[in-house]
Each structure stands twice: as C-alpha cells, then as structure tokens.
Amino acid sequence: MxxxxxxxxxxxxxxxxxxxxxxxxxxxxxxxxxxxxxxxxxxxxxLSDEEKEQIHLSSFPSLTRRQFKLALLDNDLLNTVEASIETIKDPIMKQRVQIEYSESERFERSNEAVQFMLGILNIPLSKVDEMWSSATKF
Structure with missing residues (x-):
C-alpha cells in the first residue's frame, strides 16, 4: 500500500x-x-513511556468495590491499605483517598487515587497487575 x-x-x-x-x-x-x-x-x-503505561492501565477492566476489597483481602493487604490511608499526612489527599476508597462503586486501574493507594503498598506493578486480573474472577 x-x-x-x-x-x-x-x-x-x-x-x-x-x-x-x-x-x-x-x-x-x-x-x-x-x-x-x-x-x-x-x-x-x-508513544512515550507515560502513554504506554496509560494504555497498559486502561486495558484492565474496572473492579467493583467488592472485587477490589476481596483482592486486597486475599493478598493480606486490606488492613494495610486501610491503616495506610490513615497515615497520609496531606489532609486533602487523605480525604480524597478516603472518599475514593469508601465511596467508589467501581475502581479503575488508572485512577489517581487507586494508583496512590497501590503505591502505598510498595509492591511490584507486576504483582498489582496479577492481583487486578484475578480480582475479576470474584
């Protein structure tokens, strides 16, 4: 052509x-x-590395609150996330993450607050990807 x-x-x-x-x-x-x-x-x-990462993150389906929390629980991270949210020093960011965590009906892998929460856990992105994929089966 x-x-x-x-x-x-x-x-x-x-x-x-x-x-x-x-x-x-x-x-x-x-x-x-x-x-x-x-x-x-x-x-x-x-594409820039950032654009490639956004495409990668958007390839994951959204999770319901139930799926998200069960994935954290199955990986022994539920209490860690909830405790870590309480330790956020910036009051605005803390409130934002608390609202996102407790009020969201669905969790998007590319969402800024979700990224922040997952960043708190300090686990490899490949592990997060694996957890996210398995959570869709709940």
Missing part, C-alpha cells in the same frame, strides 16, 4: 502499490514520507 494525505480534508488514504488506483490520486493528495507511514502503521513505536 502507498499512503497519501488529502490536503483539503487532512484524511489519510491508502492506495494499492500496483498503480491500479492511481487515477484516484488527485493534486490534493501528498504522499506520506516513510517516517509518516511508519507512524501511521506502528503508532506504538512513537
């Missing part, structure tokens, strides 16, 4: 390499460079 950007619409169009569709390529089309084509076909190569 060869790829062109329509300068009028800014849309990308793909045409057969064999020239069978060349009649459709008008003066409004500019062929993409090799780098632009690679970015189009392989966008993950151009």
């Amino acid at each position: 060869k790829y062109y950007r329509n300068t009028q619409t800014d849309l990308i169009h793909a045409f057969e390499q064999d020239g069978s569709q060349d009649s459709l390529i008008t003066e409004d089309f500019i062929q993409l460079t090799a780098e632009e084509t690679d970015k189009l076909l392989n966008p993950e190569r151009y």
